[in-house]
Structure formats: C-alpha cells, structure tokens
Amino acid sequence: MRSSIPQESGPGECRREKPSRLQGVLPQGHRIRLGRLFGIPVEITPSWLLLSGLVLWSFWERYTVDFGHRGDGIGLLMAIVATVLLLLSVFLHELAHALMGRLRGLKLTSITLYLFGGATTASDPGNPADEFLFTVVGPLANLALALFFWGVTIAADHGGVAAMAQVTGEAAWLNLLLGAFNLFPAAPLDGGHLLEAVVWRITRDHPRATRVSAMAGAGLGGALIGIGVIELLMVKGGLFEGLWLGLIGYVLLEGAKAEKTRAWIEQVLQGKPAYTLLTEHAPPVTSDTSVGWLIGAEFQRHHVDAVPVEDHGHSVGIVLAQDALSVPADKRFDLTAGSVMRSLAALPHERVDASAIKVLQLLATNPLVVLEDPHGRVVGAVSQRQVGMVLDRMRYMGAQQSV
Ligand SMILES: [Zn+2]
Numbered sequence: 001m002r003s004s005i006p007q008e009s010g011p012g013e014c015r016r017e018k019p020s021r022l023q024g025v026l027p028q029g030h031r032i033r034l035g036r037l038f039g040i041p042v043e044i045t046p047s048w049l050l051l052s053g054l055v056l057w058s059f060w061e062r063y064t065v066d067f068g069h070r071g072d073g074i075g076l077l078m079a080i081v082a083t084v085l086l087l088l089s090v091f092l093h094e095l096a097h098a099l100m101g102r103l104r105g106l107k108l109t110s111i112t113l114y115l116f117g118g119a120t121t122a123s124d125p126g127n128p129a130d131e132f133l134f135t136v137v138g139p140l141a142n143l144a145l146a147l148f149f150w151g152v153t154i155a156a157d158h159g160g161v162a163a164m165a166q167v168t169g170e171a172a173w174l175n176l177l178l179g180a181f182n183l184f185p186a187a188p189l190d191g192g193h194l195l196e197a198v199v200w201r202i203t204r205d206h207p208r209a210t211r212v213s214a215m216a217g218a219g220l221g222g223a224l225i226g227i228g229v230i231e232l233l234m235v236k237g238g239l240f241e242g243l244w245l246g247l248i249g250y251v252l253l254e255g256a257k258a259e260k261t262r263a264w265i266e267q268v269l270q271g272k273p274a275y276t277l278l279t280e281h282a283p284p285v286t287s288d289t290s291v292g293w294l295i296g297a298e299f300q301r302h303h304v305d306a307v308p309v310e311d312h313g314h315s316v317g318i319v320l321a322q323d324a325l326s327v328p329a330d331k332r333f334d335l336t337a338g339s340v341m342r343s344l345a346a347l348p349h350e351r352v353d354a355s356a357i358k359v360l361q362l363l364a365t366n367p368l369v370v371l372e373d374p375h376g377r378v379v380g381a382v383s384q385r386q387v388g389m390v391l392d393r394m395r396y397m398g399a400q401q402s403v
Helices: 046-066 074-103 128-159 162-182 190-203 206-234 239-269 291-302 321-325 356-363 384-402
Strands: 013-017 032-037 040-044 108-114 117-122 306-311 314-320 349-351 368-372 378-383
Touching: 040 046, 040 074, 046 074, 046 108, 074 108, 074 117, 074 128, 074 162, 128 162, 128 190, 190 206, 206 239, 239 356, 239 384, 291 306, 291 321, 306 378, 314 321, 314 368, 314 378, 349 356, 356 368, 356 378, 356 384, 378 384
Parallel strands: 013 117, 040 108, 349 368
Antiparallel strands: 032 040, 108 117, 306 314, 368 378
C-alpha cells in the first residue's frame, strides 16, 4: 500500500517512558486528563489532536479520491471509523503495557497519547524478565488486533459489506505495521527495550544493556532521517512522507540520547549513598516559625526545596518551598510552618545511607524524597532539581578526568 499520507511511517511509535530518565522526550507541556482506566490516568497532549486531524484527513482523502465515495458521505463515515479504529489500536497497545506493568508490580503514572503515538509511564522494572514482559505485550496487542480485524474483514467480505471490509482490512494492515515497527530492536522503541532485557539478562549489566539498545536507536533514527532527506529530494511528491520520516527519525534519535543519559546516570550513581544527592540542607525550624521568616531566612538563603520542622527535638513534618511560596504575601507572617508543613507520612522517605538509585526511582513519581538519619530525624529532602545539579557536577568532573 502506497500513499502520500503518514500511515506507513506513523503514527504508532510507542515509547516506554520511564520518568527516572530525567530527560525524556515526551512533550512536557500541557496535557489534558481524559479520566482514569483501571485507576491509571489517561492523558492526551494537544499534539494528539493534530495527529487525529491528520489521520482523519488522510483517510478521508483516500476514501473519497481512491475509492470513489466522493460526495456521498460514505467516504467521510469510513474515514471517521478508520481513524477511531487506528487511534483505539494505539491506545490498546499502551493499555496492554500498563496492565502487564500492574501485574508485575510496577508503579504506573499515566498513559499519554501524543503526536507520535503513545507512552506508558511506569517505574523501572527491577529485572530483565519484568522488562521483557512489560514491553512485549504492547506489540503483541497490535498483532492480535491485526488478526482480529483480518477475521472481521473476511466476514464482511463474505457478507458483501465492501465499505466495512475496506476499513477493517486497513485496520488489520496498520496494526501489523504498528506491531512490526515497534518490534524493531532500537531504543526507545519497544524492540529496543526487548533487546535491552536480553542483553541485561546475558551480561547482568543494566547500564551496558541500555547503551547497546540506545546505540541501535541512534542508528535507526539516523537512517530514517537519511531516508527522509532522500525521499524529500529525489522522490516526486515525496515531500510529506520525507518530512514525516525525518521527524520520526529525529524523535528516535532524541529518545536514544535520553536512554544513553539514563545508562550514564545509573552507572555513576551505582553504589553511591542517598546523601550524595543532598546538595543543600537547611537547619530545622520549629512549627511556630512564621512562613515569612521561613521564606526569607531559609529558602532564599539556603536555596533548599524543603525545610524540616522539629518540635522538642522530634521531626514532625517538612515545609516544601512551593507550599510556602504559594501563601499570599500579606498572609506570610500570620501563618506558621506548622500550618503549611506536610506530614512525613505523606512523603516517601529513605535513610541517608540508602542507595542513591533507589531515591532516584522514588523521585520519578514524587516531587521529593525525605532523607532521615538512622535515628529517624529528618536531615533534608532531595528534589529532581538537586539531582540535576549533582549530575551536572559529576558530568563536569567526568569530562575533566577524561581530558
Ligand atoms: Zn509499546
């Protein structure tokens, strides 16, 4: 099947986004929450609306021009059904990841649908088997859907419902493509994560496995950009397809880069204690301290994200900078730390000598992680911002050493 529409090269790239990859390429901008399914938030980005529009337009163009349904309304109806089936297929792929993730005990943050398909955000699988199972069900869902739609097409053909056979036949074909494309062994595609799981299982070296699949991802991304440019320049009417291929290549390249960074982070933090990540910490305050004083004397002077609250030598809570700063300026000296602090039970905590990687994993789904000394006294809190600073410093030191 050839067409000047983006069906063959996308949509449907599925990236398994892990939030601990600090530098994901999933758009961080505005997301619209559609609701929850099995307790998992389902979100779309505005770019998903663009995708839906593009897909609908391309199906409509095909059905009205190629199949002679011009002006009779059937072409538009077919295009709407075909679009819904394709977008539903992309969603079911993500849902398969999410449900398997739940089955394997991963913490699921969200399913996000965007311009290039979808992403399921989950905590890192702790072993190669979980990584493999969590990943493989996505493309398998598409292959199963391809079989299902193929069956429906045969039935519709027999029943003489040609328009329906046309639409479901296309859905079968597109699901086959979705499954096959995502199985390509290159991160951040699902196939890349399968490769990662296999290399991880063989070498027992996770950062190395991630690097291998990231390298394959960079290769695939580069190749797609190259093909896109050739198509753009050499193929008559290849403007749209060439641009689309190049764009997918670029997204893969960026994803592969993020994977490489993730491998590097895991490697440099391996064996390091959690307090490595604690760059700044402020002395504790008592719960009757005013919010105004806290902001001036603690948050602005120490540049911390949280200040522990202690009464009579016991930790009772922690005030987050964002909570203190959200108090209106004229009320800051009327409210106390005790009234804006968060209870320690509401935030994840770890001991200062716990593994830094464990803290990083907790930060993936929490704004910060509280660190305690062995006596249960709060020492401070680590935020993603602080981790970013620590990693920047490590990267700088690494660069110095390799000169
Ligand atoms: Zn997937």
